[in-house]
Amino acid sequence: MGGNGLEGSLMSAVRAGDAETVRALLEQGADANTANTADGADADGLPVLCVAVAAYDEPVAAALVEGGADPDRVLPDGTTPLWRAVDGGSPAVFSAVLGDEPRLRLSEADRERLLALARGWYGTGAAEELRRRTGAPDRAGRDSAATVLVQDGEYNHVDQVSLGGLVVRAGHGAILTSLEWAFRILTPVDELIARAVGQPPEDRAVVDRVTQDPAAEAPFAEEHVNWSTVCWILSRRRSFETWSAVVAHRHHPAPAHRRFVLDYLRTRSLTGVGSGYYKKKESEVLAAWAAEETDGETLARVLDVFTEYEHPGQEAIGLRHAGHPDARVRREVPYALTRYEVARSPAARAAILALTRDPDAAVRISACTASLRDEELLPEIIQALILLAEDTESGRRGAAATLLAESGDRTPAVADALAALLDDGSQLVRLEAAHGLLLRDDPRTAEAIERVGPLDAGFEHDHRADALRQWMWRRENPTAG
Known part of the structure; x- marks a missing residue:
């Protein structure tokens, strides 16, 4: 069918970023490899997958690849949609375009070209590579790169760098790590962790500019997609050698390395990776670590992860730190x-x-x-x-309201404390208080529900809001079955 039919509609949906419509059109038979020939000065004849890649539109790119778009199609300039996704620096878009079995699908030469591209970007840094490509002045010149933090995928954020009319996302470290794993290249653990805790030059500049605090490097690293990607992939490498090499970093002098180990262990625990043998070993490591760690923030995280495991010495370790000078502990x-x-x-x-x-x-x-x-x-x-519940800080009042409502205490003192929270400026605190009064069948429940006020969007499936709605319905329909 020509450009005026399904393919024309597909082009329009891709350009509009409408992933739902893209999927529907593909199900109706539209060709996922349709060329971008829509009217307009920017129509380039490239596959519509390249349009999604250039727009950093991960949902649309994923829909196209799942619908049959070819990520390895050789384009007139010798690149492919997958090559362009690596070049663009968005880990989310790259993952959407990577496709199934890339190690088997791609030749050794093609794999090495993609790895070299990602290594080049990561080693040089996004801003410096843009300067090289555009011929813009270096750091000492007047033309500096503009960097903003943007969301990349559902959970991560990454820096987007603009210079000389070109735009790139600085997620090449994460892309390189993912490519290596996709091609089953077992990069040394120490190299991967260094990749996670370190930052390219442009990222360091962003931290200094935003926080004015050079010591902010470690917490910023934990928010970077490099960190989460390395953590996830190392948790997939299930050999004892990998596990031992990662856990050895708990002795590293830099707190960022030690915190990476904790994220690694937490990821393994939450995803159910590892046998009972590993769980026992990890609980023993954390127990020993809790006795040795000197950094307050890291020790707090050790205890947080440790309590997800079972260990016979858990109570003794808790008692040891009950009077710790750091409140976080x-x-x-x-x-x-x-x-x-x-x-x-x-x-x-x-x-x-x-x-x-x-x-x-x-x-x-x-x-x-x-x-x-x-x-x-x-x-x-x-x-x-x-x-x-009488605290001046709303978050503390909200936590108190939640716990008072959930408690088994049915004394008038608790009901009165909840009723007093109906004057709170936070609707969420008022909702917690009204729910607590409802659970107690308190005579002030109707007034409490009125004081909550109309609920904002987002409470459609809230169990407290649902309980209040049901209570009002029963009150208004006393004879209903």
């Missing part, structure tokens, strides 16, 4: 003192009780959250929550 202690199906010792209960009175409000919230089902501690927990 103390916030994690209550969860270490909570082992499901294991009764708390008197020492653990005493530590929890002390933490409910901690000078740091977040520590008090953690202690209350971890111990809300402990009947012996409940009276003290409730007193701490009632005080938090």
Whole structure:
């Protein structure tokens, strides 16, 4: 069918970024390899997949490849859509265009060309490579690259660099890592972790400009797509050699390396990677690490990950850090003192009780959250929550409202504390309070629901909002079956 039929509609949908319509047209028989010949000065005759790649439109690119678009089609300039996706620097678009079985699909020469392209961009840096391509002045000149942070895919962000009329995304480190894994090149673990915790020159400049804090390098690295990609791929490499090499970085002097190990272990835990043998080994590593770590932020993360495992010494480790000078560490202690199906010792209960009175409000919230089902501690927990419900900070009031509503305490003091929160400026806090009153069959429930006010978009599937709607319906229809 010609350009005025399905293919014409497909071109329009691709250019409009309408992935849903693209999928529908492909299902109706449109050719996924349709050339971009729509009217307009920018019609280039290239496959519409190249239009999506150039626009950094990952959903449309994915729809086209899934619908049969050829990522390896050789274009007039000798490139391919996949080559252009690597060149463009968007890890999300690259992943959408990569296609199935690239190691088997592509020749060795083609694989090496893609790897060389990604290595070149990553080694040079996006801004410097744009200067080379455009002939723009170097860093000492007047023409500097403009860099903005943009969302890339559903979960990641990446820098987008513009210079001399060219635009590129600086995700080539992540693309290189993904290509190596797709081609089953087992890059040394130390090299991959260095890639995760380091930043290209333009990224370092962005951090300095935004935060004015050179020490911000480590936390910024954790937000970079290089970090998440390396972490994910190393978790897929399931050999003991890889595991040992990653875990060895817990002794690295740089906190960023140690925090990378924690993200790696958390990823393995959340995705169910590893046998019982590995889980036992990891719990032992974390237990030893908790006794050795000196950096407060890293120790807090060690405890956070450690409590996702089962270890017989968990309570003892929690008790050891219950009086730690860093509040971030103390916030994690209550969860270490909570082992499901294991009764708390008197020492653990005493530590929890002390933490409910901690000078740091977040520590008090953690202690209350971890111990809300402990009947012996409940009276003290409730007193701490009632005080938090009067806090000047909205987030703390909201946390207190949630816990008070969920608690099994049905005393008037809790109901009154919830009712007082109906004056809160946050609709979410008012919703929590009204839900808590409803659960208690409090006579103020109708007034509470009215005080919540019309709910904004996003509450259609909220269990609290649903409970309030059902309560009102039953009230208005008392004889309904």
